[in-house]
Amino acid sequence: MAEDLNWAVGGEAGDGIDSTGKIFAQALARAGRHVFTSKDFASRIRGGYTAYKIRTSVEEVQSVVDRLDILVALTQRTIDENLDELHDGSAIIYDGERSWEAEIPDEMTAVDVPLKSLAEDAGGAIMRNIVALGAACEITGFDVEYLDEALEKRFGGKGSQIVENNKEAARLGQEYVAENYDLEHLGYSVETTDNDYVLLNGNEAIGMGAIAAGCRFYAGYPITPATSIMEYLTGRIEDYGGHVVQAEDELSAINMALGGARAGARAMTATSGAGIDLMTETFGLVATSETPLVIADVQRSGPSTGMPTKQEQGDLNMALYGGHGEVPRFVITPTSITECFWKTVEAFNLAEKYQTPVFLVSDLAMSVTEQTFPPEAFDMDDVEIDRGKLVDDDEVDEWLDAQGHFRAHAVTDDGVSPRAIPGTVDGAHMSTGLEHDELGRRTEDQDERVQQVDKRYRKVETAQEEENWDYREFGDEDADNLIISWGSNEGALVEALDYLKEDGIDVRVISVPYIFPRPDLSEEIEAADDVIVVECNATGQFADLIEHDVLTRVKRINKYTGVRFKADELAEQITEQLSAEVPA
Amino acid sequence: MSSDVRFTDFKSDKQPTWCPGCGDFGTMNGMMKALAETGNDPDNTFVVAGIGCSGKIGTYMHSYALHGVHGRALPVGTGVKMARPDIEVMVAGGDGDGYSIGAGHFVHAVRRNVDMSYVVMDNRIYGLTKGQASPTSRSDFETSTTPEGPKQPPVNPLALALASGASFIAQSFASDALRHQEIIQEAIEHDGFGFVNVFSPCVTFNDVDTYDYFRDNLVDLQDEGHDPNDYEAAKEVILDSDKEYQGVMYQDENSVPYHEKHGVTEDMSEIPDGAPDDAMDLVREFY
Numbered sequence: 001m002a003e004d005l006n007w008a009v010g011g012e013a014g015d016g017i018d019s020t021g022k023i024f025a026q027a028l029a030r031a032g033r034h035v036f037t038s039k040d041f042a043s044r045i046r047g048g049y050t051a052y053k054i055r056t057s058v059e060e061v062q063s064v065v066d067r068l069d070i071l072v073a074l075t076q077r078t079i080d081e082n083l084d085e086l087h088d089g090s091a092i093i094y095d096g097e098r099s100w101e102a103e104i105p106d107e108m109t110a111v112d113v114p115l116k117s118l119a120e121d122a123g124g125a126i127m128r129n130i131v132a133l134g135a136a137c138e139i140t141g142f143d144v145e146y147l148d149e150a151l152e153k154r155f156g157g158k159g160s161q162i163v164e165n166n167k168e169a170a171r172l173g174q175e176y177v178a179e180n181y182d183l184e185h186l187g188y189s190v191e192t193t194d195n196d197y198v199l200l201n202g203n204e205a206i207g208m209g210a211i212a213a214g215c216r217f218y219a220g221y222p223i224t225p226a227t228s229i230m231e232y233l234t235g236r237i238e239d240y241g242g243h244v245v246q247a248e249d250e251l252s253a254i255n256m257a258l259g260g261a262r263a264g265a266r267a268m269t270a271t272s273g274a275g276i277d278l279m280t281e282t283f284g285l286v287a288t289s290e291t292p293l294v295i296a297d298v299q300r301s302g303p304s305t306g307m308p309t310k311q312e313q314g315d316l317n318m319a320l321y322g323g324h325g326e327v328p329r330f331v332i333t334p335t336s337i338t339e340c341f342w343k344t345v346e347a348f349n350l351a352e353k354y355q356t357p358v359f360l361v362s363d364l365a366m367s368v369t370e371q372t373f374p375p376e377a378f379d380m381d382d383v384e385i386d387r388g389k390l391v392d393d394d395e396v397d398e399w400l401d402a403q404g405h406f407r408a409h410a411v412t413d414d415g416v417s418p419r420a421i422p423g424t425v426d427g428a429h430m431s432t433g434l435e436h437d438e439l440g441r442r443t444e445d446q447d448e449r450v451q452q453v454d455k456r457y458r459k460v461e462t463a464q465e466e467e468n469w470d471y472r473e474f475g476d477e478d479a480d481n482l483i484i485s486w487g488s489n490e491g492a493l494v495e496a497l498d499y500l501k502e503d504g505i506d507v508r509v510i511s512v513p514y515i516f517p518r519p520d521l522s523e524e525i526e527a528a529d530d531v532i533v534v535e536c537n538a539t540g541q542f543a544d545l546i547e548h549d550v551l552t553r554v555k556r557i558n559k560y561t562g563v564r565f566k567a568d569e570l571a572e573q574i575t576e577q578l579s580a581e582v583p584a
Numbered sequence: 585m586s587s588d589v590r591f592t593d594f595k596s597d598k599q600p601t602w603c604p605g606c607g608d609f610g611t612m613n614g615m616m617k618a619l620a621e622t623g624n625d626p627d628n629t630f631v632v633a634g635i636g637c638s639g640k641i642g643t644y645m646h647s648y649a650l651h652g653v654h655g656r657a658l659p660v661g662t663g664v665k666m667a668r669p670d671i672e673v674m675v676a677g678g679d680g681d682g683y684s685i686g687a688g689h690f691v692h693a694v695r696r697n698v699d700m701s702y703v704v705m706d707n708r709i710y711g712l713t714k715g716q717a718s719p720t721s722r723s724d725f726e727t728s729t730t731p732e733g734p735k736q737p738p739v740n741p742l743a744l745a746l747a748s749g750a751s752f753i754a755q756s757f758a759s760d761a762l763r764h765q766e767i768i769q770e771a772i773e774h775d776g777f778g779f780v781n782v783f784s785p786c787v788t789f790n791d792v793d794t795y796d797y798f799r800d801n802l803v804d805l806q807d808e809g810h811d812p813n814d815y816e817a818a819k820e821v822i823l824d825s826d827k828e829y830q831g832v833m834y835q836d837e838n839s840v841p842y843h844e845k846h847g848v849t850e851d852m853s854e855i856p857d858g859a860p861d862d863a864m865d866l867v868r869e870f871y
Contacts, residue, residue: 030871198870208866214855217667219659240860241850243666248692252659255652259663262650263630263671264853267663285653378867383859403597421853422648422664422671428626430642432651441598441643 003057005140005190006067008082009129010040010051011074019154020072020129021052022370024136025199026150028056029372031143032193036061036491037370038564040081041309049077058191062336062371062491063567069188070139072132076100089186093135095128111135111181118172123165130166134173139183142190144174198375202340202366202488205378206296207232209344210268212383215294216242217267219256221249224308225367226272226298250278254295258282261291262431264390264421266348270296272364273308276318283323283357287456289431290409290417292351292358292388294344299363301562310562311365313487316541319359320516328456330358330463331515335472335490337366338377343513345383350467353388354459355419361515363536365564366488391418393425400426407438411451415458464517471519472511479506481578482528484521484554486512486542488564489534495567500574507574515542518549525550532557532577536564553582591620594629596646602637603711607784607795610758611705612641614782615674618768619647624672632661634677634686637712638705638784641676655686658693658702665700667852669843672772673700680710683719683739690741694748694777699841701771701778704741705758707786708793715789725792741781742822742833751776751839753822754832757798758784763806763830770832776839783828798828805831813837 009020018039025035033056040051053068055061068085071078072093079092079102086092088107096102096112104110113135115128122131130151137144151166177183200208207229210218218237220230234244242265247253253269260267271279276297286293299315301307319331330350334343340362347358391399399407399418408429410417417438420427434442435449443449472490475483475497485493490511500507508528512518525531525546531554533543538560546554555577559565594616602608619629626647633642635654642649648671652660661675682690682704693702709727710716716729720741724733745753752774756764764782771778783798810831811817818834821827843849 196871198867200870204870211866212859212863216850216852216855217663219663236866238847241854242852243846243848245662245666247659248688251656252662252689252692255656255659256663256666258652259632259650259660259665260667260852261663262648262660263664263667264851265667266852266855267667282653282656289650289652375864375867375871380859380863380867383863385855385857422630422668423628423853425627428629428646428648430631430649430651432642433653434651441596 004055004061005057005069005188006053006055006065007070007136008051008053008068009072009132010049010078010081013048013050015074016129017050017052020133021054023147023150023154024133025054025370026153027146028054029197029199030149031146031190032195032197033058033190034061034197035199035370035372036063038064039368049075049081051078051081058193063495064564065566065568070136072129072136073102076103079104091139091183091186093132109183109186111139111177111183113173113176115173118176119169122169122172127166127169130169131173134170135177137170138174138177139186140188140190143192144170146192196375197372199370199372200337201228201368201370202334202337202362203228203298204232205337205340206270206344206360206362208378209341210348211237211240212380213266213345213348214385215266215268215348216240217257217260217265218242218244218269219247219253219260219267220244220269220271221247221253221275223272223275225300225364226270226275226296228367229270229296229298250275251281254279254282258286258291258293261293262289266352268294268296270298272298272300273302273306274304276315276322280322283329284325284327285433286357287327287329288433288435290355290456291431292355294347294351294358294360296360296362298367299361307562309364311363311536311564312560312562313363313536314541315361316515319361328356328460329516330354330356331361332358333361333487333513333515334366335487335511335513337369337371338373339513340366341378349384349386350463352390353386354416354463355388356459361487363488389416389418391420391424391427396420396424396427401439405429405439408440409436409438409452411438411455414462415455416462460517469514469517469519472513474509474511476506476508479508480529481505481507482524482531483507483509483534483574484512484531484546485509485534486515489536492565492567492570493534496571496574499568499571503575505575505578515545520549521546522550525552530578531555532574534565534570536560555580555582589620589625591616593626594619594645594647596644598643600644601640603788605787606637607707607758607786608638608641608705610761610764611703611782611784612644614756614758614761614764614768615676615703616645617765618772619672619674621765621769622772628670629672629674630664632657632664632673632675634681636678636681636710638676638678639681655681656689657681658686658689661700662693662696662698665698666843666848669849670851674703674772675700676703676705679704679706679708679718679720683741683744687719691744691748694745694750694779696842697751697776697839699776699843701768701780703768704781705784706741706781707784707790708738709786709790711786711789722792740822740825745779746819746822746834750779750834751836752778752832753818753834754780755830756780756782757802757830758782759795759798760802760830763804767832774835774839776836776841801828802830803827805829805833
């Protein structure tokens with residue numbers, strides 16, 4: 001198990017918690033350490049508690065755990081909210097000169113640092129969080145020069161004076177702790193390595209994947225937690241000749257993206273929560289007009305407004321079945337931040353090869369978690385582009401009927417028709433949400449109807465045969481205990497394996513990134529004694545699918561508190577479930 | 585683009601199922617003539633159609649086209665034009681599509697000022713669903729769902745456009761073929777969002793806003809010496825509910841279309857075979 005350090009900064013919304021945490025995370029990444037971050041947003045009506053948490057190790061970290069070693073607390077609530085995670089060896093950095101009187105359990109180490117006064121000495125009270133970072137460096141023996149690099153990255157654009165002031169603030173915090181406290185007995189140390197890591201979250205990975213895949217048009221409407229995809233693309237996609245447009249609502253956003261796709265661009269939209277409900281209106285049109293479109297759903301807690309800043313994997317059924325009528329579609333669920341990148345690339349290829357909507361279903365936990373990776377994890381040379389049956393001026397001729405009309409919805413063996421985009425000579429055609437003939441013109445002819453429905457579903461069959469729909473596998477392949485999961489739970493499961501191994505429990509983990517089409521798990525389930533499906537929802541939407549596929553009952557671990565799984569907690573629940581009865 | 589394009593090239597061989605005498609025939613003819621006259625051809629033209637009688641226009645015209653979801657034609661057209669500034673985009677729909685279910689999109693399409701044209705076939709009735717009140721129906725217009733009339737004022741789409749910051753507002757009458765075509769042509773040639781509300785009478789379900797009514801009451805702004813660049817004059821005719829006007833009410837001489845403001849000029853359909861050459865820079869940004 002990784003020798004890790006768990007650090008957090010917390011306070012009120014507006015205290016600069018996010019940027020403070022990000023600076024420390026970047027400093028750790030610069031020091032060649034792995035980082036895995038999580039964020040606590042306001043969870044109650046009163047107050048605006050927010051925290052940025054970092055788990056760091058020289059080995060890869062993929063999950064949060066229920067332990068907090070160093071806490072920078074800007075409010076008492078930050079301490080209260082985290083009492084369960086704090087332990088006897090925890091150090092809590094706070095500002096004793098502030099108006100609130102810190103109540104810190106005696107067994108913990110209270111580190112009173114005049115954050116505000118020292119920040120003022122460095123040039124401004126606004127830098128009090130940076131003073132706290134300097135203090136944290138001293139407690140953990142972390143070289144403050146790494147912090148300098150992160151400060152240069154964060155404030156470099158604001159001029160050298162700002163950077164210098166911040167560096168000074170960090171040093172004042174560090175020196176204050178060095179002069180006033182002897183904390184070596186706590187035993188914290190931060191080993192560094194020569195490794196270079198990049199630090200990014202799932203939404204940034206999706207945005208970067210989109211640009212790499214040739215996406216040039218993005219239309220969206222801001223909604224937590226999908227907005228950061230749009231924010232990532234804005235200001236970057238233009239460098240590649242693309243554009244981001246903020247639509248008036250999600251109904252418009254998906255239709256704009258659809259328009260961009262019909263015009264020949266690789267186009268996408270992303271949303272969450274109620275936004276995906278609104279977009280459902282257009283799912284059927286995307287499918288029947290055979291338009292290649294990538295629709296990302298960064299799931300958050302529902303239904304209705306639910307808990308908008310909380311984690312949930314509750315939209316699986318929506319992605320699979322949303323929309324009236326029968327809508328052929330692909331549903332892909334990246335299982336890690338690197339996979340957010342690669343599955344986005346894949347989504348664009350699938351969309352164009354099969355001229356069909358592709359749902360890229362991510363979730364809040366992945367969207368806000370920043371994690372370190374070697375840059376080779378995103379090797380752009382490995383990005384392949386397949387535009388499918390896009391025809392040019394010459395190829396159009398093969399697909400004209402006797403009257404010279406382009407057969408945009410030609411009935412073919414593999415179900416895929418040729419695709420001509422505007423400007424292609426003799427390719428002009430209409431597409432529609434009405435049932436249509438090969439030319440895209442309305443029909444209610446029974447034979448033509450059946451031909452078109454069959455052809456659209458034949459694309460899915462073709463994809464099932466030609467594409468790779470494999471799962472990812474971890475742990476002991478021969479273990480009797482099989483855990484199945486989808487989406488972002490993978491990291492916590494992989495780390496849970498270590499805890500389980502300590503207890504002598506062998507487990508095989510299957511992490512499924514493809515929900516439709518999906519891998520056939522019959523043999524794997526047959527071979528296991530115990531099968532547990534892990535997901536962040538109340539009803540077990542993926543477990544239901546698996547039971548339907550293999551006609552056998554499975555055990556379930558469901559979490560719908562709004563917080564993602566933690567490795568240690570998951571290990572405990574798995575142990576519990578292994579001795580539980582299979583539901584009747 | 586060839587110079588010998590005729591308007592009939594924009595006609596498909598599908599026979600319209602509109603009722604004989606429907607205003608949409610005249611509206612469509614004018615659209616096709618205007619497209620040909622402005623140097624477009626079917627392969628570089630994209631027509632987006634809404635839902636309703638008017639929405640069938642995509643089937644009867646020949647061009648690249650999408651017949652989409654009710655009310656969302658403008659967002660589709662917006663996407664097409666942003667991805668392909670080289671393509672002529674014309675959006676067509678009815679008063680229900682544009683001013684009821686799609687009213688929100690109308691306001692924002694006007695604000696965005698994307699360089700495309702929007703032709704609304706306004707018959708002041710829901711025809712395809714067999715005669716219910718539309719957003720432009722008169723307040724005392726009796727229909728199956730409003731037996732005593734809607735008892736609400738009709739939407740004034742021209743005023744809505746003006747209030748939303750339109751750069752081109754016009755109105756035409758489907759039966760006045762030459763003027764209708766001229767006005768659509770001006771909308772196409774306008775640098776920005778060219779909006780034309782077309783009186784397109786429904787001969788089956790609307791016995792009030794008929795051809796005769798419009799013939800008797802239509803005032804052509806061209807004959808009135810109206811200056812479309814004069815905002816105040818435009819405001820006056822647009823808010824004048826006593827008359828039915830034809831012509832270009834307002835045109836902003838300084839209109840800057842969306843693509844110029846935002847620098848959206850590339851053909852987005854052209855992409856490399858793999859990731860862009862400098863794509864690793866995107867990764868390095870995260871160091």
